[in-house]
Amino acid sequence: MDAMVRELSYAQAIQEAMAIAMDMDERVFLMGEDIGVYGGAFQVTGDLVERFGADRVMDTPISELGGAGVAVGAALTGMRPIFEFQFSDFATLAMEQIVNQAAKMRFMLGGEVSVPVVMRFPAGSGTGAAAQHSQSLEAWLGHVPGLKVIQPATPYDAKGMLLAAVADPDPVMIFEHKLLYKMKGPVPEGYYTVPIGKADIRREGRDLTIVATSIMVQKALDAAAALEAEGIDVEIVDLRTIRPMDKQTVIDSVKKTSRLMCVYEAVKTLGIGAEVSAMIAESEAFDYLDAPIVRLGGAETPIPYNPELEKATVPQVPDIITAARDLVKGVR
Amino acid sequence: MAAASKAAADSRANLPFVYRQYSAEQLKQVLYKMYLIRRFEEGAEESYTRGLIHGTMHLSIGQEASAMGICMPLGEDDQITSTHRGHGHCIAKGAEVKRMFAEFFGKTTGYCKGRGGSMHIADVGKGNLGANGIVGGGIPIAVGAALSSKMMKTGKVVVSFFGDGANNEGAFHEALNMAAVWKLPVIFVCENNGYGMSTSTARSTAVKNIADRAAAYSMPGVIVNGNIFSEVAEASHKAVERARAGEGPTLIESKTYRHRGHSKSDRNRYRTKEEIEDWMSNRDPITLFENELREFGFIDDKGIEAIRDAVAQEIADGIEFAKASPSPDISEAGNYVYTEQA
Ligand SMILES: Cc1ncc(C[n+]2csc(CCOP(=O)(O)OP(=O)(O)O)c2C)c(N)n1
Ligand SMILES: [Mg+2]
DSSP, X not given: XXXXXXXXXXHHHHHHHHHHHHHHOTTEEEEETTOSTTOOTTSSSTTHHHHHOTTTEEEOOSOHHHHHHHHHHHHHTTOEEEEEXXXXXXXXXXXXIIIIIITTHHHXXXXXXXOOOEEEEEEOSOSSOOTTXXXXXXXXXXXXXXXXXXXXXXXXXXXXXXXXXXXXXSOEEEEEEGGGTTOEEEEESSOOOOOTTOOEEEEOOSSEEEEEOTHHHHHHHHHHHHHHTXXXXXXXXXXXXXXXXXXXXXXXXXXXXXXXXXXXXXXXXXXXXXXXXXHHHTSGGGGGOSSOOEEEEEOSSOOXXXXXXXXXXXXXXXXXXXXXXXXXXXOO | OHHHHHHHHHHHTTSOHHHHHSOHHHXXXXXXXXXXXXXXXXXXXXXXXXXXXXXXXXXXXXOHHHHHXXXXXXXXXXXXXXXXXXXXXXXXXXXXXXXXXHHHTXXXXXXXXXXXXXXXXXXXXXXXXXXXXXTTTXXXXXXXXXXXXXXXXXXXXXXXXXXXXXXXXXXXXXXXXXXXXXXXXXXXXXXXXXXXXXXXXXXXXXXXXXXXXXGGGTSXXXXXXXXXXXXXXHHHHHHHHHHHTTOOOEEEEEEOOOSSOSXXXXXXXXXXXXXXXXXXXXOOHHHHHHHHHHHTTSOOHHHHHHHHHHHHHHXXXXXXXXXXXXXXXXXXXXXXXXXXXX
């Protein structure tokens, strides 16, 4: 019997995944700031505290470094914590535990231990929260061997990848774009997983490959729909995982379309686009390229408060349309 | 004249600190500013509801005496670091509400030229080094400013405002320790409003009073009723004297309450209506101060009315100024990332 499929929001899908994980495994518990009665800053935990109690939906003090470290320590010793950062920007306060401890513990101890911790990071701009609450820092963590870093772009993937993250024996960092939380999509009931480390072809096309992450997947799909009317056929690869990256799917797509564009919200320089471009330049797909690779990323500035400036600072659908059109038509 | 002021001074001898320390004019100015903070935030809240301001904001309504009392003994050259709940600190340190509104409206005439908004409001010219989006982020920065003061011998005192939630961040503990070790002219002001977002101090903090933590860093820890202007100002006065004398930092815990939710998305599930009601009707800092001023003969009803009217006018003018101001041009989105050099 197939599982019932309903429309859920991205936030509801994550909440459901956490509830399933807690039902299935009593070692799973949630930690974070204001995730109890408040329901989380973005209502992702919602009313879970009523169902699972305050011992398994634990409010922490405002102590990111300590909190993340407690989660790492609990994971190291048999529990399965899911730690919510209130905003991904506050990862900066916990970098020590994430980068020096969680990521390296298994390696340093010669494989004697593992750290099955899951950390969730509400990320991205678009809410008027200004420079310290709007960043996209996933590439920072993507740079660290020992971590797995994922960016689900749909409610379906949000649920399935979270369940895969909980089942994973290593630290998994989940970046969730805040503007996706209200996005709805089909989500099956019950347990299923979506593999970490596997990209997804969200739209097949002949003329151009767009590799997008997170909210940019939807923007790229919108752009592709508009470009179709002009006779430009775009293939969209939703990267989904930035470490370990699914190189083959991107390589195969570029070999097919001969053109590559990377679209991501984080600051353009030294980001995911640089990695994907270099990876293609190093691969057999390089010989297939008919045009230089294009990166569309965030501006080289912090995210401004003013709403017009804020929009102008990250790629929008018209930017993707223009850049894709120019790329296909050979305009430089 | 001399006799009259001596008589006035004698008649004040038994009054609380501020009534002995400051002139009637100064005290009326304090009431004016407390109203200015309150009405500014009400105006900002209304503008937000009407869609004129985006993002979110954290209102300090109910905490006005704390901001005003702490800033009372500070000079214009003294500095503060503030928090996400920083509108009151900003006004208390001397900011103009019209430029604050302009910032909230994202305009070029705002204190941060529309780049910062409510959570990053600052007025560097008046010594406000900025609100902060990071809980606890301003505390070590204040210690650094105090280090500059000591090294450069400027005589400046620095106040770091932060909330009860912030005292559980590592930055708080590291900063207090350094300030004490180096005897810096800094005052740590914890505005304990009972909650860090939804989490009460009882659920987040291992000590009963945050001031108790001062002992761990060998500095005085002072508790004041943050809703009584005179109490706050007196504690601040002493801490400023101590700092200026080179004796080092003080931790002041100002116990207060925020009437509004944490931010614009708060369902207030973690506290009761009765609790909020009690603080609003029985311990409102503006009402308490106004009643004292009236009781001690510093102001009459007509004087209070005049203050309220003048504040209303300044707020209305400020909103008009903000509305009429230009938005930044999109071509300037990349400005101010680095220091422009000629
Ligand atoms: C490092 C960090 N963690 C969490 C937050 C989210 N946050 C903003 S304000 C706040 C509560 C702060 O409580 P408190 O320090 O008591 O100040 P209050 O809001 O009560 O004035 C939280 C959790 C943040 N901005 N920065
Ligand atoms: Mg508080």
